Amino acid sequence: MSNQYLSKDGLEKLKGELEERTNVLRPEIALRIKEAKEQGDLSENAEFDAAKEAQSFNEGRIEELKVLIDDAVLISHTNGNDFVAVGSTLKVEADGRNYTYSIVGAVEADPVAGYISNESPLGKAFLGKKRGELVVVQTPKGEVKYKIVEIK
Numbered sequence: 002m003s004n005q006y007l008s009k010d011g012l013e014k015l016k017g018e019l020e021e022r023t024n025v026l027r028p029e030i031a032l033r034i035k036e037a038k039e040q041g042d043l044s045e046n047a048e049f050d051a052a053k054e055a056q057s058f059n060e061g062r063i064e065e066l067k068v069l070i071d072d073a074v075l076i077s078h079t080n081g082n083d084f085v086a087v088g089s090t091l092k093v094e095a096d097g098r099n100y101t102y103s104i105v106g107a108v109e110a111d112p113v114a115g116y117i118s119n120e121s122p123l124g125k126a127f128l129g130k131k132r133g134e135l136v137v138v139q140t141p142k143g144e145v146k147y148k149i150v151e152i153k
Contacts (some may be wrong), residue, residue, distance in 0.1 A: 055145030092151040
């Protein structure tokens with residue numbers, strides 16, 4: 002996996018999830034497996050199968066989180082708000098409406114909440130642009146023109 006841009010909060014969330022999965026969920030699942038084994042015949046034990054599946058998913062997510070955390074590149078906003086970069090929050094105007102977007106790494110992206118990935122078509126279009134610039138983005142509904150009003 003390549004480096005992932007993360008905010009300090011995003012990195013802390015991932016570390017918290019790793020802590021939860023390692024120190025809380027892992028022991029809970031191990032207990033479920035132990036209790037299911039104590040019921041006897043495992044060949045038709047749905048509880049055992051479900052617990053083993055939960056264990057597999059949890060261990061996979063733990064490994065994924067470790068890689069994300071190890072490969073994380075903390076977003077540091079040092080461009081002085083002159084141009085859009087990962088970590089920028091920008092106000093834009095399109096079709097007479099105002100929007101606020103924060104450019105984040107793919108791991109933290111939540112377009113509905115205004116957090117767009119630096120890897121998304123919209124995020125890529127904004128990167129490197131300055132206040133006042135017009136950015137044209139091709140969307141499924143056609144071309145949309147965004148004017149960058151403010152960069153923070």
